[in-house]
Amino acid sequence: MPVDTLSTRLTGLRGFYRAGYQSVLAYRADLLFGIVGLVIQATLTVVVWRVLFTGHDQVAGIGSATAVAYAVLAACLQAVVMPWQFSSLPLRVMRGQIGVDMIRPRSLISQNLAQAGGTMVGRLPLGAAGLVTGLALGAVKAPHSVLDLLVSVVSMALGVANILTINLLVSMTAFWTLEIGGIMILYRFGSAFLSGALIPLWFMPEWLQPIISWLPFQAQIYAPLSIWFGTRHGADLVGTLALQLAWVMVLFLLLQLVWRRAVHRVVVLGG
Amino acid sequence: MAEQVKTLSPIREDLRASRILLRAGWRAAMSYRISFLSAILGGMVLQGTQLLFIGVLLAKFNVIDGWRLNDIAFLFGMRLAAHAFYVVPFGALLSIDQAIQQGDVDRYLLRPAGTYLQVITRYAPLMALGDALLGFGAVAVFAPQASVDWTPGKVVFLIAALVGGGLVETGMQTFLAGLSFRMTSTMSLRILADDTITRFSGYPLTMFSRWGFLSLTFIFPMAFIAYLPATVLLGRTDDLPIPAWLAYLSPAGGPVVFAIGLVFFNRMIRSYTSPGS
Amino acid sequence: MIIEVADLTKDFSRPDVRPGRFAGTRSLFTRARKVTRAVDGISFQIDDGELIGFLGPNGAGKSTTIKMLTGILVPTSGTVTVAGQVPWRDRRRNARTIGAVFGQRTQLWYDLPLRNSFEIIRDLYSMDPATYRTRLGEFTELLDLDEFIDTPVRSLSLGQRMRGDLVAAMLYAPRILYLDEPTVGLDVVAKGKIREFVAEINAGRGTTVILTTHDMDDVERLCRRVVIIDHGKILYEGDVGMLKAQYVTSRDVVVHCTDFDATTISSPFAQVVSADTFKATLRFDPEVTAAPKVVHDLTSRYPITDLSLLEPDLEDVIRQLYTERTPVPARGTGA
Ligand SMILES: Nc1ncnc2c1ncn2[C@@H]1O[C@H](COP(=O)(O)OP(=O)(O)O)[C@@H](O)[C@H]1O
Numbered sequence: 001m002p003v004d005t006l007s008t009r010l011t012g013l014r015g016f017y018r019a020g021y022q023s024v025l026a027y028r029a030d031l032l033f034g035i036v037g038l039v040i041q042a043t044l045t046v047v048v049w050r051v052l053f054t055g056h057d058q059v060a061g062i063g064s065a066t067a068v069a070y071a072v073l074a075a076c077l078q079a080v081v082m083p084w085q086f087s088s089l090p091l092r093v094m095r096g097q098i099g100v101d102m103i104r105p106r107s108l109i110s111q112n113l114a115q116a117g118g119t120m121v122g123r124l125p126l127g128a129a130g131l132v133t134g135l136a137l138g139a140v141k142a143p144h145s146v147l148d149l150l151v152s153v154v155s156m157a158l159g160v161a162n163i164l165t166i167n168l169l170v171s172m173t174a175f176w177t178l179e180i181g182g183i184m185i186l187y188r189f190g191s192a193f194l195s196g197a198l199i200p201l202w203f204m205p206e207w208l209q210p211i212i213s214w215l216p217f218q219a220q221i222y223a224p225l226s227i228w229f230g231t232r233h234g235a236d237l238v239g240t241l242a243l244q245l246a247w248v249m250v251l252f253l254l255l256q257l258v259w260r261r262a263v264h265r266v267v268v269l270g271g
Numbered sequence: 272m273a274e275q276v277k278t279l280s281p282i283r284e285d286l287r288a289s290r291i292l293l294r295a296g297w298r299a300a301m302s303y304r305i306s307f308l309s310a311i312l313g314g315m316v317l318q319g320t321q322l323l324f325i326g327v328l329l330a331k332f333n334v335i336d337g338w339r340l341n342d343i344a345f346l347f348g349m350r351l352a353a354h355a356f357y358v359v360p361f362g363a364l365l366s367i368d369q370a371i372q373q374g375d376v377d378r379y380l381l382r383p384a385g386t387y388l389q390v391i392t393r394y395a396p397l398m399a400l401g402d403a404l405l406g407f408g409a410v411a412v413f414a415p416q417a418s419v420d421w422t423p424g425k426v427v428f429l430i431a432a433l434v435g436g437g438l439v440e441t442g443m444q445t446f447l448a449g450l451s452f453r454m455t456s457t458m459s460l461r462i463l464a465d466d467t468i469t470r471f472s473g474y475p476l477t478m479f480s481r482w483g484f485l486s487l488t489f490i491f492p493m494a495f496i497a498y499l500p501a502t503v504l505l506g507r508t509d510d511l512p513i514p515a516w517l518a519y520l521s522p523a524g525g526p527v528v529f530a531i532g533l534v535f536f537n538r539m540i541r542s543y544t545s546p547g548s
Numbered sequence: 549m550i551i552e553v554a555d556l557t558k559d560f561s562r563p564d565v566r567p568g569r570f571a572g573t574r575s576l577f578t579r580a581r582k583v584t585r586a587v588d589g590i591s592f593q594i595d596d597g598e599l600i601g602f603l604g605p606n607g608a609g610k611s612t613t614i615k616m617l618t619g620i621l622v623p624t625s626g627t628v629t630v631a632g633q634v635p636w637r638d639r640r641r642n643a644r645t646i647g648a649v650f651g652q653r654t655q656l657w658y659d660l661p662l663r664n665s666f667e668i669i670r671d672l673y674s675m676d677p678a679t680y681r682t683r684l685g686e687f688t689e690l691l692d693l694d695e696f697i698d699t700p701v702r703s704l705s706l707g708q709r710m711r712g713d714l715v716a717a718m719l720y721a722p723r724i725l726y727l728d729e730p731t732v733g734l735d736v737v738a739k740g741k742i743r744e745f746v747a748e749i750n751a752g753r754g755t756t757v758i759l760t761t762h763d764m765d766d767v768e769r770l771c772r773r774v775v776i777i778d779h780g781k782i783l784y785e786g787d788v789g790m791l792k793a794q795y796v797t798s799r800d801v802v803v804h805c806t807d808f809d810a811t812t813i814s815s816p817f818a819q820v821v822s823a824d825t826f827k828a829t830l831r832f833d834p835e836v837t838a839a840p841k842v843v844h845d846l847t848s849r850y851p852i853t854d855l856s857l858l859e860p861d862l863e864d865v866i867r868q869l870y871t872e873r874t875p876v877p878a879r880g881t882g883a
């Protein structure tokens with residue numbers, strides 16, 4: 001039996017990563033429309049926020065420029081990390097192809113994560129297009145310091161890990177029920193609201209803020225962007241990163257747990 | 272035995288067929304009972320986040336482009352209810368790509384009923400019930416609070432506008448769905464249209480500048496869905512860079528846009544290349 | 549003449565993706581398209597009440613032709629007339645004239661019991677309840693639907709589903725039935741049932757049937773006339789018997805014996821192909837010597853215990869035709 005080193009493991013997964021990446025490019029029209037769409041929506045979003053701020057200097061301590069930039073960056077991030085079909089797992093379960101996946105020499109979790117990672121990379125042009133639009137409209141703000149920039153990039157990586165894990169967790173409901181359309185929508189739009197992709201936590205009602213900050217979703221988009229805009233310092237900054245990391249670990253453990261039960265289900269009940 | 276039926280007009284025949292097919296669709300949907308609740312909840316959440324969004328923002332900002340919370344809420348409610356008039360009867364249009372890629376359209380072309388009709392009755396869009404619940408609920412709650420002096424005439428206008436708005440959205444989606452006969456997939460295009468409508472058709476559209484407004488009226492006719500009729504009800508037609516009578520006629524935009532979409536869709540069926548078997 | 553096809557052609561085009569580095573990225577910007585001609589100028593006619601075999605290797609263009617006949621596809625050029633109508637233009641009228649079964653794809657309502665599908669069809673085609681009941685009764689008996697008629701289609705076996713599809717296509721008694729590989733992947737019993745059914749609706753009810761299949765047993769048992777196509781062009785059109793006669797230039801006779809050494813056999817009319825102690829195979833040209841003469845010669849000269857004359861095998865004929873790929877001039881067209 002061949003030795004399973006880290007490097008052979010990674011080579012094994014490269015295929016799945018590439019499959020995800022290429023599946024984005026295979027539907028060229030989808031990607032092009034995605035780009036056009038983001039350009040239009042970023043523009044409209046900028047207008048909405050600017051109009052909202054007419055007559056206000058600051059709301060909840062946040063100025064117009066920051067709010068507008070936040071909206072654009074959040075839209076770009078979301079477009080990259082949240083494709084309409086964020087996992088092929090439900091479809092494969094439904095078609096009974098999951099058995100084949102489980103025979104493969106890599107764990108199903110890493111297969112799916114690699115593929116989702118590839119899909120994200122394939123969608124980077126979308127984010128770039130949104131960013132360019134934002135820049136053209138003078139709506140993007142750079143971080144205050146290089147440190148903020150570096151830390152927010154680390155924070156974004158943790159946010160992406162968080163999203164990938166939760167996406168896969170939610171997709172795994174497919175092992176228990178065939179019709180998961182409703183659940184997917186619930187998750188997609190619920191998380192868009194709770195992650196701060198639509199509205200930054202700054203503007204949420206006071207009673208809602210503590211609830212949201214105890215959920216894992218705010219670690220996806222709100223956390224890295226709040227660092228980007230320099231609203232966190234010192235202990236707050238470190239605490240944010242620590243919380244993000246903790247969420248990723250907890251979620252990953254949960255994923256293993258759920259996966260174990262799913263395997264049990266497939267093996268014992270025949271899917 | 273089918274001799275008498277041949278004399279029926281295609282429209283009556285389609286109405287009959289739609290009753291039969293809808294019943295089949297609902298029967299199939301009910302065979303997966305568990306999904307019922309989650310689907311309806313999904314539909315409510317999808318549109319609900321937009322309502323939440325606008326609610327949270329207005330709690331902080333109070334006005335958008337001179338519109339106060341109560342009128343914006345009413346405008347959003349109109350848009351939600353109009354959307355329900357699209358998704359409840361026509362929601363299955365969303366699956367046009369699958370219908371084409373899996374060759375289900377083969378079957379539709381072989382049966383004595385309209386192809387479009389069979390596409391929209393492919394399955395019962397359970398989620399749409401959530402949309403409807405939320406949309407009609409929103410109108411019922413926000414209409415009395417809007418700055419409108421309700422008269423029977425205005426109520427009739429509102430209902431016509433909601434149905435018309437639904438047909439505008441249907442027409443646009445039908446047009447885009449027609450492109451699926453030529454292109455591998457138009458899902459992203461249709462989601463883009465849907466998403467843009469979901470997110471932006473509930474604003475006073477004149478805020479997007481003169482040209483923005485004109486394109487959203489005449490090119491991507493989103494303004495007909497809720498904004499134009501709302502300016503009539505709220506007495507704000509002076510805001511518009513177009514003649515007021517166009518806003519008064521806006522409910523009629525629905526049938527027009529729908530007819531254009533349907534004619535295009537039916538024309539595009541000729542380009543159908545059934546997947547190889 | 550119920551079906552007339554003249555110069556029928558169908559092209560498919562799709563984006564041309566060249567392999568290589570960044571193929572995906574490059575395809576974002578190219579508009580190159582590749583055209584496949586699936587059906588290439590074919591013409592034929594089918595009489596009312598005929599049962600015709602439509603044959604050809606994989607990718608020959610059979611399904612594409614059937615789809616144009618049924619009105620699913622619009623021809624690139626050429627004309628199709630079915631019962632006086634252009635199928636894709638008079639779609640609704642055509643729909644009541646034809647039934648179709650595609651072996652690869654079901655036309656039934658996937659999530660509903662088979663019986664529900666039949667009821668939907670009854671309503672869609674506005675059948676009166678009495679006719680529906682008697683016809684469903686007859687078909688149920690012919691195809692043994694009883695045991696699975698209340699099972700959801702998604703849980704049916706292939707053979708059961710195919711029988712369901714056949715009934716769904718014939719319930720409203722269309723004048724024409726198109727069958728595209730209805731027996732593919734079925735076991736012997738299921739195939740037999742389907743053949744019986746097809747023979748009955750053709751002979752008993754006068755339905756015109758167009759059948760594509762790769763199973764030569766289907767053809768031998770059901771069809772008198774065949775159209776064979778390859779690469780979208782007609783290779784042969786005409787009688788099955790004539791096709792064999794034309795292609796089979798030799799026939800084999802096998803003799804068995806116990807009282808003498810079979811290796812010593814010889815005949816002025818036939819050539820020994822193989823021989824061992826108990827059995828010999830001889831080959832002769834039926835155009836030169838008639839089979840009875842060969843048989844008589846052998847039986848009169850040797851004490852033979854058993855003799856069999858091998859039937860010309862359609863399978864071999866078809867194989868030969870596909871490999872040579874040259875059109876055969878039609879002889880003795882059934883029409
Ligand atoms: N929808 C389609 N798009 C592109 N090419 C197709 C399509 N359908 C069939 N073809 C091509 O047309 C040819 C004939 O196919 P088909 O009619 O299915 O053959 P057959 O049924 O005889 O096996 C094949 O080369 C096939 O690849």
Ligand SMILES: [Mg+2]
Pocket residue numbers: 548610611612728
């Ligand atoms: Mg075929």
